Amino acid sequence: MKPIDLNQAERLLIVKTSSMGDIVHASPVAAALKRAYPHLKIGWVVEDRFTGVLEGSPCIDRLHQIPYQLIYFRTFSRAAWQAFRSLVREIRAERYQVALDLQGLIKSAIWGALGKVPVRLGGHRMREGTWLFMKRLPIPDLPNQHVVLQYLEATRWLGVEQPLPVEFPLFIPEEARQSVRTKLLPLGITAAFVSMNPSAGREWKRWHIANFAELSDRVEAAFGLPVVFVGGPGDKPLEEQLHRLKQHPLRSLIGRTSIKEVMAVVAQSAVHICGDTGTAHLAAAFGVPCVALYGPTNPDRTGPFGQRAHVLYKRPMCRRCPPDRCLRRECLQWITVDEVLQSIADVLQDASTYACSFNS
Template identity: 45%
Template sequence: MLAECRRVLIVKLSSIGDVVHALPVSAAIKRSFPHIVLDWIVEDMSADMLIDNPCLDNLYILPRRKWKPKRYSISTWREGWTIAKQLRANRYDLAIDLQGLLKAAVWTVGCGAKRRYGYNRLREGSRFLMKRVERRPESVHVVDQYLDVPRFLGATVDPVEFPIQISPDDTAKADALLANVGIDREFVSLNPSAGREWKRWPVERFAELSDRIERDLGLQTLFVGGPGDVELGERAKGFKKEAFRSTIAQTTLKQLARVIQRSALHVCGDTGSAHIASAVGAACVSLFGPTDPDRTGPYGQREWAIYRPDGLSEIAVDEVFKLVELRLAKVAKDPAGY
């Protein structure tokens, strides 16, 4: 079916980690059918992950930060209608919904695509607005579930590729920031944050783990995070006994990707930086519970995820430290095979 298409729209609005998970869909479609004009619509909070993606021809960014406080205002609806008209003018042959929620389905319909398909997990009534692509039994991870859609539509999905482009400017800024905060040798990055409180390993344990890595392994550690994590960083600093280094709230998403890429290892919970790590080829130790890393863990790094169905409070610092040691030893033996 894709072979017959001239123009295709991917609808995946949020969140950061989920947008990263969907990146291989763009690579599979463009690699299989380079003639297709491939566009993507996304919310502004996750858009940085898609900027300069070589597989995309056009990127449409919804200003969610601006719209959210006044979602019912006339100006918001007018701006939304303007974007919808721009999409309809493109005369899409096909729209692919990888969100599975009504907020995305309205754009899948609103773009005027002749045919609409969604991945297997369609919720909030979106199943009535498009055709659902069944999940293959072997597609356990959400990356593979997303890839079931282009596979069904005729694309070759292997190898799985994450087309994240970090610009020279972002690389230079991230490298300069690392130097400014005192990173001058091999380091481990740690992200104590997550989108929901119950996805967060206690910050005092992150601080203790950081101290043990510095004291017992001789590596520097660095806390990373976004603008909403400043208070969490201050709490981590209060628990630390060794030097505290942080780039929290000092990077864009692409600069964060560069920082993680530079790390010998990234340690985090169920959060966007885990998926950025896999996408840029960085080793990751992740902590999951009750969410299942089989489905949403860092892609290709399941054996390095600690899973506790009853919650993250069940995970001890000693257990994480031992896995960090093993992971670093494996990276040292085979740097290219994270």
């Protein structure tokens, strides 16, 4: 296959609808394309629950939002079909010439096809018969190559010179930063702090909540840094458990922040601690030290990308089963509080780490 010359194209559509971490991992593709082709207008199809990750990015000119709750949970309602048709018309109106699908699923492939994009390309993994809707780029699917690098391989076939820097074109408005400072003040936080996210999209990606409670108490005692918890509205039960389990007062913004504000909290942290979840990738994108706790999934492939990410996992102790066929799902729980505390201590050895960007 010959590389496609985008010098002759004016509009390109990226399709990566979910989830937070996957969208962060794919975002350097937009940066690489915009750097190589400044004239190119780049659109992105994304579920509205993750729009905040990409809003304001200097490398994305248009966001096409899928109304997640409406289309996926009220699929056969009149409102869902109206929203669906409206989004299709919106994409068609942009007259994209090339679509790059980095999701590789039916739920992503339909947008380029129904949007009447003439050239539709798929990334390294195409499933669910998506080959019927687009042409697969000849990208090797290497099990231990990070997905950030595999996504960027797609740009090679779009005429972008290699190698190229990995840039995460994410944007945090000053309003979100100021809002976070305001919300942290009643919690007694005016300087360096540690952030923790006890949640994850699936149960087997969650370290026990009692461990997070103990860890936060010990971090505050050992390093004199306040710990603030973040999470979505659906994580309120975890907040209640933390309140019962912690010995020190609970500082929590769980359910009280937008995605942009979560991004601001993570970006201003001295260190971020979490499981296999999207905030790990936000921390890596912002260059914030991160201690991420992994279970069955392969951190070499889908872990936080970059030198400041510290991943703890015990997978070599088990039989390395695929996450979707892992029967016991115990390996994440083999990680001890002592081990995580030691990793945090290693991160904080650099005194400059304490000088978080609270006032930036």
